[in-house]
Amino acid sequence: MKTRQLGNQGLTVSALGLGCMGMSYAYGAADETESIATLHAAIDLGVNFLDTADMYGAGANEKLVGKAIQDRRDRVIIATKFGIQGRNAQGGLQVCGKPEYLRQQCEASLKNLGIDVIDLYYQHRIDPNVPIEETVGAMAELVQQGKVRYLGLSEASAATLRRAHAVHPISALQSEYSLWSRDLEDEILPTLRELGIGLVPYSPLGRGFLSGQIKTPDDFAPDDFRRNVPRFQGENFYKNLEVVDRVQQIAAEKGVTSGQLALAWILAQGDDVVPIPGTKRRSYLQENVAAADIVLTPADLARIEQVSPRGVAQGDRYPAAIMASVNH
Numbered sequence: 001m002k003t004r005q006l007g008n009q010g011l012t013v014s015a016l017g018l019g020c021m022g023m024s025y026a027y028g029a030a031d032e033t034e035s036i037a038t039l040h041a042a043i044d045l046g047v048n049f050l051d052t053a054d055m056y057g058a059g060a061n062e063k064l065v066g067k068a069i070q071d072r073r074d075r076v077i078i079a080t081k082f083g084i085q086g087r088n089a090q091g092g093l094q095v096c097g098k099p100e101y102l103r104q105q106c107e108a109s110l111k112n113l114g115i116d117v118i119d120l121y122y123q124h125r126i127d128p129n130v131p132i133e134e135t136v137g138a139m140a141e142l143v144q145q146g147k148v149r150y151l152g153l154s155e156a157s158a159a160t161l162r163r164a165h166a167v168h169p170i171s172a173l174q175s176e177y178s179l180w181s182r183d184l185e186d187e188i189l190p191t192l193r194e195l196g197i198g199l200v201p202y203s204p205l206g207r208g209f210l211s212g213q214i215k216t217p218d219d220f221a222p223d224d225f226r227r228n229v230p231r232f233q234g235e236n237f238y239k240n241l242e243v244v245d246r247v248q249q250i251a252a253e254k255g256v257t258s259g260q261l262a263l264a265w266i267l268a269q270g271d272d273v274v275p276i277p278g279t280k281r282r283s284y285l286q287e288n289v290a291a292a293d294i295v296l297t298p299a300d301l302a303r304i305e306q307v308s309p310r311g312v313a314q315g316d317r318y319p320a321a322i323m324a325s326v327n328h
Contacts, residue, residue, distance in 0.1 A: 001046025001292060006198030007171030011120065011150045013077050015267060016292050017049030018042045018285070019202055019278030020065055024060050025058035032064060034281060039068035041282045043075050045289045051174075051202070051276045053081035053124055054109050062112035079200075080109050081154060081174075083124035092321035097127030099138030106142055122152035122174055124328035132156075132164050140168035142209060152200070155326040158191035165195050174276075175326075177201035179210060179262050179304070180231075180243060180313035188327075193272070204266045204275035206313075207232075209240065211259035211284075212248050230315035239314040246307035256294055259284075263291035265304055 002015045008074055018256050023035035032233045050069070062080060068077050082105035085094040086132070096102075102123075109118060121142065142148040148170040153164055164170050173192055175184055178201065192199055205211050207226055213219070217227065217237055226232045231240060244258060251261040259277075266275045277288045296304075 001048075001289070003034040004198075004271055006120075006200065006272070006274060007150065007169065008196040009150055009169050009171050011077070011171045011198075013274055015050035015274060016047055016048050016263070016289060017051055017079075017200065017274055017276035018047050019276040019283060020050060020052045020061055021056045022278045023280045024061035024064055030057075031280065035064060036068045038280060038285050039065065040072075040283050041070055042285055042289075043069075045201070045285070047285075047289060047299050048075060049077045049079065049274065049276065051079045052113075053084070053122075054105050054112070054113060055081075055084045055086070055124065059112045061107065062109055066112055066114040067122070070114060077119045078113060078115060079120035079122065079152070079172075079174075080113065080118055081122040081124035082106065082109065083122075083127065083154075088321075089312065090321050091319065093325040094123055095125045095127045095325060097123060097130040097135035099134060102135065102138055103142070104149055117146060118148045120150045120152050122154045122172075123156075124154050124323045126156050126160055126211060127155070128328055131158050133167050136164045136167040136170075143168070155328070157185045157327045160328060161188070161191055161195065161197065165197065170195070170197050172198045172200050172274075174200040174202055176203045176298070176317055177266065177273075177275075177310045178204045179208045179247065179265055180206050180240065181317055182310045183327075185310065193270075198272045199270075201266055201273065202277045202278075203317075205259050205262055210244060210247060210262040212244055212251075212257065213259075228319055229317065230319065231317055233311055233315065236315035243308055243312055247304070250300070250303055250307065254294070254300070256291070257287060260291040260294060261296075261304070263288060264294035264296050265301070267292065268296050268301060 152172040247256040
């Protein structure tokens with residue numbers, strides 16, 4: 001597995017990370033035995049960048065990751081996040097960026113993970129009621145205390161990134177980015193490159209849709225988060241399925257899966273981009289890891305652009321109440 005650098009502060013990770021959220025949260029039933037086997041397989045395949053958050057299963061996901069890495073801490077880079085307390089009365093996210101809150105959450109995450117230091121600590125969503133300078137200032141104190149190594153933000157706007165980076169270097173921005181979620185190419189990606197901040201795309205497979213495995217809304221478990229997302233509802237679902245079919249045609253010609261093509265496309269966007277596809281099964285993990293070796297020619301990239309241009313996806317990527325928390 002090749003490595004890539006996130007930011008200019010010295011954080012080096014595998015070119016492909018592993019999103020662990022689905023092992024405990026949002027995507028149907030959990031299977032701890034298979035999840036731990038998947039985490040161990042990822043590490044053995046050279047995937048050393050593991051992503052979790054305090055709110056995935058109210059700490060359950062951090063505990064799962066902690067259990068899996070007990071005897072292999074020196075082989076992994078652990079990223080976790082604070083800032084989402086739950087849902088508000090409107091069904092949106094209750095976000096908190098207060099210094100005392102993040103200090104408390106950092107201690108809880110260290111305990112859940114069973115580690116002495118968090119390698120990359122993100123603010124999960126920006127709190128519009130707390131100046132970013134105040135939050136990042138408190139995060140910087142955690143670095144000085146040796147509890148955190150590198151700092152990140154998630155779903156932050158270009159303006160917020162600039163303000164945060166002026167307080168303490170930000171090594172990575174985690175935001176949704178894939179063949180069908182490309183809004184950040186307008187302003188955010190150029191800002192990241194100007195400031196020397198790496199990009200960690202979550203949902204690089206369009207929440208699994210670009211894998212080509214989902215053909216009908218009934219393929220989602222009854223408690224699957226995606227049932228509430230506009231992009232997966234009604235007419236939008238079937239229009240978006242047409243995009244996946246076109247991507248699959250190009251993938252088939254190259255002898256790869258549509259998911260692998262989607263990951264290879266993300267990796268081709270720059271050496272400062274490290275996608276974290278989530279999976280809770282070893283079979284999908286191996287498929288994802290193989291994508292790191294796919295080389296796309298300029299002609300391949302042009303064809304992909306043709307079938308999946310910016311703005312091609314129908315419907316928002318979150319319900320309206322949750323969309324209100326992104327890109328602050």
